[in-house]
Amino acid sequence: MVGDKKYMSMIVQPIFVSVVYLFLYLPIIVMVLFSFNKSANPMKWGGFSLQWYTQMWNIPEMVAALKTSLIVAAASTLLSLIIGVCFVVAHKWWKSEVLFSFFYVNILLPDIVLAIGVLSIFTFSHIPLGYGSLIVGHTLIGLGFVIPIIRARFVELDPYLTEASLDLGATYFQTFRRVLIPLLMPSLVAAGLLAFTLSLDDFLIAFFCAGPKVQTLSVYVYSMVKAGVDPTINAISAVLLGVSGILILVLLSLNVIDQVLSQE
Amino acid sequence: MKIIRRIVAEEFPFILACPALVWQVFFLFLPVCVLLLYSFFELIPGHWLGSFTLDYYRQIVHSRALWAILNSSILALITSTICFVLAYPLAYFLAIKVAKKLRMFFLFLLILPSWTSIVVQVYAWFFLLDKKGYLTQFLYNAGFISDNFHFLNSYGTILIGMVSAYLPFMVFPIYAVLERMDKRFLEASADLGANGRETFRRVVFPLSLPGVYAGFLLVFIPSFGEFAIPSLLGGSKYAFWGSVIVDRFLRSRDWRSGAALAILGVSIPVMLVASSFIVKKIIEIKKRREKKRLTAVKDQW
Numbered sequence: 001m002v003g004d005k006k007y008m009s010m011i012v013q014p015i016f017v018s019v020v021y022l023f024l025y026l027p028i029i030v031m032v033l034f035s036f037n038k039s040a041n042p043m044k045w046g047g048f049s050l051q052w053y054t055q056m057w058n059i060p061e062m063v064a065a066l067k068t069s070l071i072v073a074a075a076s077t078l079l080s081l082i083i084g085v086c087f088v089v090a091h092k093w094w095k096s097e098v099l100f101s102f103f104y105v106n107i108l109l110p111d112i113v114l115a116i117g118v119l120s121i122f123t124f125s126h127i128p129l130g131y132g133s134l135i136v137g138h139t140l141i142g143l144g145f146v147i148p149i150i151r152a153r154f155v156e157l158d159p160y161l162t163e164a165s166l167d168l169g170a171t172y173f174q175t176f177r178r179v180l181i182p183l184l185m186p187s188l189v190a191a192g193l194l195a196f197t198l199s200l201d202d203f204l205i206a207f208f209c210a211g212p213k214v215q216t217l218s219v220y221v222y223s224m225v226k227a228g229v230d231p232t233i234n235a236i237s238a239v240l241l242g243v244s245g246i247l248i249l250v251l252l253s254l255n256v257i258d259q260v261l262s263q264e
Numbered sequence: 265m266k267i268i269r270r271i272v273a274e275e276f277p278f279i280l281a282c283p284a285l286v287w288q289v290f291f292l293f294l295p296v297c298v299l300l301l302y303s304f305f306e307l308i309p310g311h312w313l314g315s316f317t318l319d320y321y322r323q324i325v326h327s328r329a330l331w332a333i334l335n336s337s338i339l340a341l342i343t344s345t346i347c348f349v350l351a352y353p354l355a356y357f358l359a360i361k362v363a364k365k366l367r368m369f370f371l372f373l374l375i376l377p378s379w380t381s382i383v384v385q386v387y388a389w390f391f392l393l394d395k396k397g398y399l400t401q402f403l404y405n406a407g408f409i410s411d412n413f414h415f416l417n418s419y420g421t422i423l424i425g426m427v428s429a430y431l432p433f434m435v436f437p438i439y440a441v442l443e444r445m446d447k448r449f450l451e452a453s454a455d456l457g458a459n460g461r462e463t464f465r466r467v468v469f470p471l472s473l474p475g476v477y478a479g480f481l482l483v484f485i486p487s488f489g490e491f492a493i494p495s496l497l498g499g500s501k502y503a504f505w506g507s508v509i510v511d512r513f514l515r516s517r518d519w520r521s522g523a524a525l526a527i528l529g530v531s532i533p534v535m536l537v538a539s540s541f542i543v544k545k546i547i548e549i550k551k552r553r554e555k556k557r558l559t560a561v562k563d564q565w
Binding site for chain 2: 106249
């Protein structure tokens, strides 16, 4: 029996785990490898080259889509952080648990419902689709994650700190700016990173709400893939993977990963 | 001016809460109401709101769109089950077997694909499994598959894409619960004479159930509404809820029946969440009663 147990933990489990990781990473590794392929035939290895990484910047649609993605991600991150932190802080003084659970809806509803919701409200009120609808949609997703993360940190704060600040004559606004914001900073950075990547990676909302004139990077890549395999997509994908990797490393180094995990 | 300033100072918390609530109401609750209106009221030119009708729902029930909802439910169910089977041992291994320093590395590897656009993840599989793709060519040259073998446009390939995209979302919550579990429970269980299997079945697994539940929701709900993966890996061969909605809203512009379809479809995850919430509450109440009974017994003694 003891031998059986040892056999399980020493051999079977590591093999199982490596097979699962291989399953996750095999396609990614092959894709990144072939982004350095010299040959224009995406399936045949023709030697090492960085040409696709330089060539992708010459595609105007790609550059425009990247610009859109970055603008929308930055704007929606900023918006969801500001709105979110205000809500969490107010929630303390203005108690109501029900209001807080409103924001679980953003995570629990399938994205596609948020997307057609934003699409229909913009069309219904005759506001043209574009940057506005994209930012609105991504801020909705962002809020769903930002509020729980900031709140996880906020409830751990010593309540006497805010009371002391108010007692010492600071107004609500001063307390907010001088006491709460610095204390909440780590969670704000983590939440911001998460909101930024969620916006950058989102496909569904951008697919529905971008309108005919603008497109985000995900939608651009989608339309490229629909047309077939192309080495420039490999290069773009590899760059996106690299950016995600850097963002995750920043997040991990902030040591707030436990909070994020407990919220997921 | 002074009055305004005083109101602002006194009602500051309320004012702070306003933007979030306004945003939520305007861009989430109101749109859902608009969708409901669209689906329940007949289209009459000149009036944006016609008379009440169930026609759009009847249309959905009698068309293939209902099958799409069923397809999506089955796909989401299979995906979350496979994810659970793969994720549980992985999370267990990470939380209990792997040394603390290495854990971060393993976690990083898990987070990386899930923090990349779903389109990129699907493209990676597309690159392998396309007709001229790497794996297809490799297997063909090795003589495993015949010339007219297709990976793409099959149910299995959709499942591969779904599982690889959503697996991390099952691992994270289970890992979080297991990692936070008091490891002394394991020792206590062993001291009380349980073997490894019993400890797992009666101690570890019951304690990890909240994580499993969260994982199921996190995988089931997005995979139910998934559009990109079936659309890229499955072609147009299979109709899923997401793809029919895209069709109704963006291609045929048939918004009213699209809205009805969306409402019908979303009721499945909503009912799932609601029922699990109710079960949770019932368990809580039962536990509280049991506790009360026990303290009453204790008091009698």
